[in-house]
Every structure is written in structure tokens, then in C-alpha cells.
Amino acid sequence: MxxxxxxxxxxxxxxxxxxxxxxxxxxxxxxxxxxxxxxxxxxxxxxxxxxxxxxxxxxxxxxxxxxxxxxxxxxxxxxxxxxxxxxxxxxxxxxxxxxxxxxxxxxxxxxxxxxxxxxxxKSTLMPNFKAVQNHIDKIGKVRRYFASYCQYSSRYDKYKEGTVMNAFNPEFSAGSLMDIGIYCIYPLVVLYGEPKSVQANGYVLESGVDGEGSLILKYEEMDAVIMFSKITDSSLPSEIHGEDGNIKIDKISSPEKVEIIYRDGKHEDISREQLADNMxxxxxxxxxxxxxxxxxSCNNSLENSRITMKILDEARSQMGVKFPSDK
CATH class of the missing domain: 3.40.50.720 (NAD(P)-binding Rossmann-like Domain)
Known part of the structure; x- marks a missing residue:
């Protein structure tokens, strides 16, 4: 035990x-x-x-x-x-x-x-992310990773009423990037490691944290495009684009359905059965x-956490988001 x-x-x-x-x-x-x-x-x-x-x-x-x-x-x-x-x-x-x-x-x-x-x-340890890892060679040379996670926070209603809860308070090292964006970034790092460069844009709330944002990350032979938000919703899936096809992931934060769409139009469902209690x-x-x-861990290694945190630091710097903890 x-x-x-x-x-x-x-x-x-x-x-x-x-x-x-x-x-x-x-x-x-x-x-x-x-x-x-x-x-x-x-x-x-x-x-x-x-x-x-x-x-x-x-x-x-x-x-x-x-x-x-x-x-x-x-x-x-x-x-x-x-x-x-x-x-x-x-x-x-x-x-x-x-x-x-x-x-x-x-x-x-x-x-x-x-x-x-x-x-x-959690997502990088779930069976359907491992299915992506095991089948990604089928789509040929990867040229783009696209991940979107936008989920309107109920706490944003309180924020607009004048109450700043933890989710939108820089004192707690919070904001959309740290809470939502990381779900898009961490799987990218597990798959492809550290990018050569990071470009970040975002909307910074008056409280001092980002409400939403986007990143472009450059790799040697591909790029990554990431969108995240706690002040809007989106129903877009995430995708990995290869020269021979693409992998479509229903929810990057908790993948349940994963399929390959080949260039000839054929679909291959590579989803795996997994527990509803996915933690x-x-x-x-x-x-x-x-x-x-x-x-x-192999997927959630200290090195992958280090690279992800380095990306978060750079993105926050470019967006102008500073935490008291940064001092």
C-alpha cells in the first residue's frame, strides 16, 4: 500500500x-x-x-x-x-x-x-494519449501540432461583478496559461521536446493575469500553434498534421476519441478504452x-516539466504577466 x-x-x-x-x-x-x-x-x-x-x-x-x-x-x-x-x-x-x-x-x-x-x-498518462504516441509514425513527417483548450470559467462571472477569485489572482500564480494552456503545451513537450523559439500573445485582465492567449512555437521541421482561454469557449478538437495524414484528438486535456485521417480520406479509430475516473x-x-x-516518470518526467515551465515563463514574459512569486 x-x-x-x-x-x-x-x-x-x-x-x-x-x-x-x-x-x-x-x-x-x-x-x-x-x-x-x-x-x-x-x-x-x-x-x-x-x-x-x-x-x-x-x-x-x-x-x-x-x-x-x-x-x-x-x-x-x-x-x-x-x-x-x-x-x-x-x-x-x-x-x-x-x-x-x-x-x-x-x-x-x-x-x-x-x-x-x-x-x-493527467492527460499524458492516459491510454488515449499513449495511443497517439504509438501510432504517430503512421502520419509521416509531422509538420504541425495544433492544440486548443478554451473553457469559460464560472469564476469569470464573479470577476466581472468585481470579485477576484483565486483563478484570476496573480498572488496565486494563476491565469489562463497556467490553468488551461499547460494542457496544450505539456503533450507537445512530451512528443517533441523543447522548441527553438516561442511567440506569445494574450489578453491580460486588470487583475494582472491572462484571460486568454495563443502561442506559436518553432521546431526544426515543424511548428506548433496553441490557443487557450478561460473567458471564452471553443469546440475545436486538437490535431497533429503529418505529410501522410493527421491525428485528430477530441479533447487535449482528457483525450477520449483519437483517430487518424489519412490523405486518401480513410479514417482509423485508434481510441482505447479507459476509465471515466481518468485521474x-x-x-x-x-x-x-x-x-x-x-x-x-517517462512521460511526466522532471525534464518535461522543466521544459514546459520554461515555455510558461517565456510566454508570461511576452504577455506581460508577472507573479509575486517571480521575485
Missing amino acids: VRFGVVGTNWITEAFIKGASHHEDFQLAAVFSRTEQRAGEFADKYGVNRIFTNLEEMAKSDVIDAVYIASPNSMHASQAITFMENGKHVLCEKAIASNSVELSHMIKTAKENQVVLMEAL YYEADEFMTLIQQGKSE
């Missing part, structure tokens, strides 16, 4: 627990929240008898082996480092840190303490690394 603690008691933590519970070796052992009442309510819901309101006490305790961190982005680095310095493995929600400086400290700490650190970017796959990957004594 891998005994987990969770930091954060919001919907994403509930989704993680639901997905991870499909794994026979998952055990939820402790809950952290800033208030005892909230920690207790959340723990009771899942039959957990250990709660913490002090992060260091939880990190030093012997009731957990690993932790899932789903706090605001600005808190990821300091919290992860605290746990890793106490020998705990860390699965950290995306974006894994506020910037590259924070991430470098996290990686250094993971290596010094010989623990697993992995970014919880299972990141939990499985993370626990397998721990159980097999491996240091990091």
Missing part, C-alpha cells in the same frame, strides 16, 4: 481520490486543511481519522508515504519541498510551480532526498514509480 496525504480539499482533490481509489494499493491516510473544521469535514467524508492543520507536522508524521498537493500554484514549491525534505514522495498538481526557479529548487530537493516528484498532468492513471504511474524504486 501507498499511504497518501492530501493537501487541498477542493473538487480536484475529490476527483483525484475517486480516480486513485480504483487502485488496490491506494490508501488515503491523512488530510490537511488550514482549518480544523474543513479538514475534519473532508476526512469524515472518506473515513480518514488523521487530520492536520500544520503542514510541517504532517510532513514529519509517519502516517503517510506520499502526498498529493492541490493547493494554489503559488504554494506548490514551498509545500512540496517541506514534504520532500521529510522523505515523502510528492505528486503535485499542474502547474507544478510558479516559475522555473521554484521548480529547480523542487527538483534539487527531490534528488537530494531520493524521493519521487511528479507533475500531476486513476496519474495515481497508478506515481505509485508504480514508488513501488519499483524509480525516480521519475
Whole structure:
């Protein structure tokens, strides 16, 4: 068994627990929240008898082996480092840190303490993304990667009414790029590595974070076009364009249907069956690394997280988005 603690008691933590519970070796052992009442309510819901309101006490305790961190982005680095310095493995929600400086400290700490650190970017560990990886040679020389993820946030209504919630607050290292755009960027990095150049445009809200934006990334023999937004919707799929055909991905953030459309018009459905509780796959990957004594994932490697964060930093710089954490 891998005994987990969770930091954060919001919907994403509930989704993680639901997905991870499909794994026979998952055990939820402790809950952290800033208030005892909230920690207790959340723990009771899942039959957990250990709660913490002090992060260091939880990190030093012997009731957990690993932790899932789903706090605001600005808190990821300091919290992860605290746990890793106490020998705990860390699965950290995306974006894994506020910037590259924070991430470098996290990686250094993971290596010094010989623990697993992995970014919880679920899509690149799901069966239908692996189907893309296994069949991509069928479309010939790839010339373009196109990814779109635009999802109107209910919190934007509050923002327009004058209430700035976490999702649109630079204090929490938030915004469309960090929350939505990363789903488009990370798979690109897994497939093709670091780009030669990045061009970014975006609409910056008065709060100081981006509401939407777009990127063009240049590679040696291809380019990548990325669109993301938290203030508009889009129903566009994502595609990878090759000289012999293209791969169509229904949802880049959580691929369910993947097909190849060849130049002669033929279609090949390469979709795989997968669990509806799709956060299972990141939990499985993370626990397998721990159980097999491996240091990091292949798809969600520390290097892929480093490259992705470097792209996020450059894009934010070009858009004019600055976080207090950048200081």
C-alpha cells in the first residue's frame, strides 16, 4: 500500500481520490486543511481519522508515504519541498510551480532526498494519449501540432461583478496559461521536446493575469500553434498534421476519441478504452514509480516539466504577466 496525504480539499482533490481509489494499493491516510473544521469535514467524508492543520507536522508524521498537493500554484514549491525534505514522495498538481526557479529548487530537493516528484498532468498518462504516441509514425513527417483548450470559467462571472477569485489572482500564480494552456503545451513537450523559439500573445485582465492567449512555437521541421482561454469557449478538437495524414484528438486535456485521417480520406479509430475516473492513471504511474524504486516518470518526467515551465515563463514574459512569486 501507498499511504497518501492530501493537501487541498477542493473538487480536484475529490476527483483525484475517486480516480486513485480504483487502485488496490491506494490508501488515503491523512488530510490537511488550514482549518480544523474543513479538514475534519473532508476526512469524515472518506473515513480518514488523521487530520492536520500544520503542514510541517504532517510532513514529519509517519502516517503517510506520499502526498498529493492541490493547493494554489503559488504554494506548490514551498509545500512540496517541506514534504520532500521529510522523505515523502510528492505528486503535485499542474502547474507544478510558479516559475522555473521554484521548480529547480523542487527538483534539487527531490534528488537530494531520493524521493519521487511528479507533475500531476493527467492527460499524458492516459491510454488515449499513449495511443497517439504509438501510432504517430503512421502520419509521416509531422509538420504541425495544433492544440486548443478554451473553457469559460464560472469564476469569470464573479470577476466581472468585481470579485477576484483565486483563478484570476496573480498572488496565486494563476491565469489562463497556467490553468488551461499547460494542457496544450505539456503533450507537445512530451512528443517533441523543447522548441527553438516561442511567440506569445494574450489578453491580460486588470487583475494582472491572462484571460486568454495563443502561442506559436518553432521546431526544426515543424511548428506548433496553441490557443487557450478561460473567458471564452471553443469546440475545436486538437490535431497533429503529418505529410501522410493527421491525428485528430477530441479533447487535449482528457483525450477520449483519437483517430487518424489519412490523405486518401480513410479514417482509423485508434481510441482505447479507459476509465471515466481518468485521474486513476496519474495515481497508478506515481505509485508504480514508488513501488519499483524509480525516480521519475517517462512521460511526466522532471525534464518535461522543466521544459514546459520554461515555455510558461517565456510566454508570461511576452504577455506581460508577472507573479509575486517571480521575485
